[in-house]
Each structure stands twice: as structure tokens, then as C-alpha cells.
Amino acid sequence: MSQTKLRIGLVDLDTSHPGSFLPILREMGHEVVAVNDGGAIYPDGYAAKFAGDNGIPSVCDTLEELVPLVDMAIIHSCNWDVHVERARPFVEAGKGVFIDKPLAGNVRDLRQIVKWVEEGARITGGSALRYCPEVRGWHEHGIAKEEWVYALAGCAVDEFNYGIHAYSLLHGLMGPGVRSVRALGGSGGQRQMELTWEDGRAGVVSVGKTAGYLPFYANVVTQKRADYIHVDNRKLYRGLLEATLPYFAGEAPAPLPIGQLIEVELAAIAANLSYEQGGAAVSIAEIPESYAGYDGAAFAVSYKELKFPAAK
Structure with a gap:
């Protein structure tokens, strides 16, 4: 602290x-x-x-x-x-x-954040799921990368503003190194996207609106064990702030290098582009800067209408 x-x-x-x-x-x-x-x-x-x-x-x-x-x-x-x-x-x-x-919904903004950090700015943030106690606890098992079989992470509500938590949870469990993403399709109001890592490991994110609220969850399968992870929401914000505030105070390095941090948003943006392209695999390093990504202004309008229905 x-x-x-x-x-x-x-x-x-x-x-x-x-x-x-x-x-x-x-x-x-x-x-x-x-x-x-x-x-x-x-x-x-x-x-x-x-x-x-x-x-x-x-x-x-x-x-x-x-x-x-x-x-x-x-x-x-x-x-x-x-x-x-x-x-x-x-x-x-x-x-x-x-x-x-x-952090951002398009490549251009993410690159600006990276540029600032490379120039010496102190910036971090993102989803609390990247730092939750359940992720830290799972890593205490000491599972080697070659022991991985598969992982699935998911949540409900929407595909980006809330869905970014599921991407962050998967990224926290599997670590950095996402290479590409492809949309697998969808069912029950949700979309499923497969993320592939540079070392060949893969995992699936399932996000989108459902009839009821779903917890943040993950299933992780390795050569020797299968774990179901149900995240305790009550500990999320403290875990996030305890991981990041010492960095701002100059007492610790960044909790994640900025290139690793933005992988989460890049994966989600690549997933959206893959969906638009009929499920073609999209490399996160090759997303066009001109690609619009996710529309933050439109989301803000819908968020306000949800909070204040009379304002529609």
C-alpha cells in the first residue's frame, strides 16, 4: 500500500x-x-x-x-x-x-496512450478483473504454459463497456502475448470470441446481454486440473486501487507495462472487426488505425437513457 x-x-x-x-x-x-x-x-x-x-x-x-x-x-x-x-x-x-x-475504443487512442507513457507519462487503468484476488490465487498453483489446455471467461450486460472485464479476466489468467482474435458466432444474446496467444494457447470470451445478470466467471483447464473461478465483486475495486496507486505515488513500477495493458482493448477491438468480417482471424498488431472500433459517444447516450428513461 x-x-x-x-x-x-x-x-x-x-x-x-x-x-x-x-x-x-x-x-x-x-x-x-x-x-x-x-x-x-x-x-x-x-x-x-x-x-x-x-x-x-x-x-x-x-x-x-x-x-x-x-x-x-x-x-x-x-x-x-x-x-x-x-x-x-x-x-x-x-x-x-x-x-x-x-481505456479506449480504437487503435488511434490506444497508440496515443502508449506514446505518452513511452515519453515518460505515468498512466495506467483498465478493468479491475486484471488484478482480482482470484487471478492472483490461481497463479499460485504455478501452472506452466505447456500444461494449458483451454480457458473460458465471461460476463453479461454488453460486449465492450462491461465485456472488457471478461477479456481482462482471461488476460489475467493466461498472461500477455495475444496474437489474434476470431469471432466464433453467438447464441442466447452473447458473442463468443476465440483469442490465440503467440505460444499457441487459446481461450474463449463470451460477452453480451443476457436475460439476467451473470457473475464474472472463468473455467480453466490444464493437463492436471479443471478450475471454475467465480469472482467476488466486493473485492474488485480495492484490488485495482492497491495495484495501481503505489505506481502513481512513485513507490512501485507500473502494475503492467503499457503494451501489455492495452492488449485487452486491442483484443476486444479485433473481435469486433472479426465479427464484421464473418469470423476471419484478426491480428491485434494489424488492426487498421482507421477502423472505428467501438463508439463511445453512442454508448454514453444509451447509458444515459438507461439511467434516466424519461430523458429519451
């Missing part, structure tokens, strides 16, 4: 995460000092109410006002297409940036 007290700013209050992260950040010894909300989901005045309800001293009308108040920002925008522009003023000021999942 970080020993350095960080001054943290929250950018965009769109999801449940800002309120859920807040008590954990404080328990870890950090201070949330300011908020800024772009208004994509909530009406004018919501940021002031959120700050008042949660004892946050400053509400900033612009990101430029927020930057000098903080050591790092946590970007919670549900429209992932604005993540890079939200991050830019903090990167330019030398401040840390945590980008909530999904």
Missing part, C-alpha cells in the same frame, strides 16, 4: 465508480480534493452535489482549473472516446492519470 498521500481529482462522474472508489481511496490514505464533470450523464449542478455529499472541497468548471490542485486524476467518463482528451492536460502538466475501463 502506498505510503505517500496523493491529492486526487475525479474527472467525469458518469458511473458508479467515483462513489465506490472514494471510501477506498480515503482508507488508503489519499485525499480526493476536486471534481470536474463534463455533463454527459448528469445535469448541471450534479458535481457540486456530489462534492458536497462526499466532503470534496473543490468543484472545477474546467480541467485546467483542476490540474494544479492534484497529483493525479482518475478519469471515469463512460464515453471512452473522450479519455485521451480528458487525459491530455494532466499528461502535459506531468500529473498521473488513471483511465477507467475501457
Whole structure:
């Protein structure tokens, strides 16, 4: 756990995460000092109410006002297409940036994040499933790569905003090195995608809307054992923040090299492209930068309509 007290700013209050992260950040010894909300989901005045309800001293009308108040920002925008522009003023000021999942929905934005990190910026984020206790616990078995047979990870709700958790869970279990993705088809409202690693191992992700909520789950089969993993949601956010905050405090290296971190989003983008191409295998290294990927603005509209049906 970080020993350095960080001054943290929250950018965009769109999801449940800002309120859920807040008590954990404080328990870890950090201070949330300011908020800024772009208004994509909530009406004018919501940021002031959120700050008042949660004892946050400053509400900033612009990101430029927020930057000098903080050591790092946590970007919670549900429209992932604005993540890079939200991050830019903090990167330019030398401040840390945590980008909530999904990091981005297209190759161009992911490459910009990588470029910033290569130039010295301190950026990480993504899904909590990559750091969950169940993944760490499974690796304690010490399974060698050559012992793998197959793995399946899944969840419900949608294919990217929530589905990225399933990709992250599979990636956490199998490790880095995804080579290509192909869409296998779908059933029951979900899509199944096969990810293949550079060393020949493979696993399947199943994501999409179902009639009821499904837990985050995985089945892992090796030469000597078969495990079913059911993730405990109550421990997810703490695991994520404990893995990443020491990095922002300068007390630990990045929890994952940035090239490995973005593999999760690249795999999901490749899966969507494969689906559009009738199931052709798509190399994550060869996704065209011009490919639109997942539309964050459209998702934000649907997210708002779900939260406020009368606003349709």
C-alpha cells in the first residue's frame, strides 16, 4: 500500500465508480480534493452535489482549473472516446492519470496512450478483473504454459463497456502475448470470441446481454486440473486501487507495462472487426488505425437513457 498521500481529482462522474472508489481511496490514505464533470450523464449542478455529499472541497468548471490542485486524476467518463482528451492536460502538466475501463475504443487512442507513457507519462487503468484476488490465487498453483489446455471467461450486460472485464479476466489468467482474435458466432444474446496467444494457447470470451445478470466467471483447464473461478465483486475495486496507486505515488513500477495493458482493448477491438468480417482471424498488431472500433459517444447516450428513461 502506498505510503505517500496523493491529492486526487475525479474527472467525469458518469458511473458508479467515483462513489465506490472514494471510501477506498480515503482508507488508503489519499485525499480526493476536486471534481470536474463534463455533463454527459448528469445535469448541471450534479458535481457540486456530489462534492458536497462526499466532503470534496473543490468543484472545477474546467480541467485546467483542476490540474494544479492534484497529483493525479482518475478519469471515469463512460464515453471512452473522450479519455485521451480528458487525459491530455494532466499528461502535459506531468500529473498521473488513471483511465477507467475501457481505456479506449480504437487503435488511434490506444497508440496515443502508449506514446505518452513511452515519453515518460505515468498512466495506467483498465478493468479491475486484471488484478482480482482470484487471478492472483490461481497463479499460485504455478501452472506452466505447456500444461494449458483451454480457458473460458465471461460476463453479461454488453460486449465492450462491461465485456472488457471478461477479456481482462482471461488476460489475467493466461498472461500477455495475444496474437489474434476470431469471432466464433453467438447464441442466447452473447458473442463468443476465440483469442490465440503467440505460444499457441487459446481461450474463449463470451460477452453480451443476457436475460439476467451473470457473475464474472472463468473455467480453466490444464493437463492436471479443471478450475471454475467465480469472482467476488466486493473485492474488485480495492484490488485495482492497491495495484495501481503505489505506481502513481512513485513507490512501485507500473502494475503492467503499457503494451501489455492495452492488449485487452486491442483484443476486444479485433473481435469486433472479426465479427464484421464473418469470423476471419484478426491480428491485434494489424488492426487498421482507421477502423472505428467501438463508439463511445453512442454508448454514453444509451447509458444515459438507461439511467434516466424519461430523458429519451
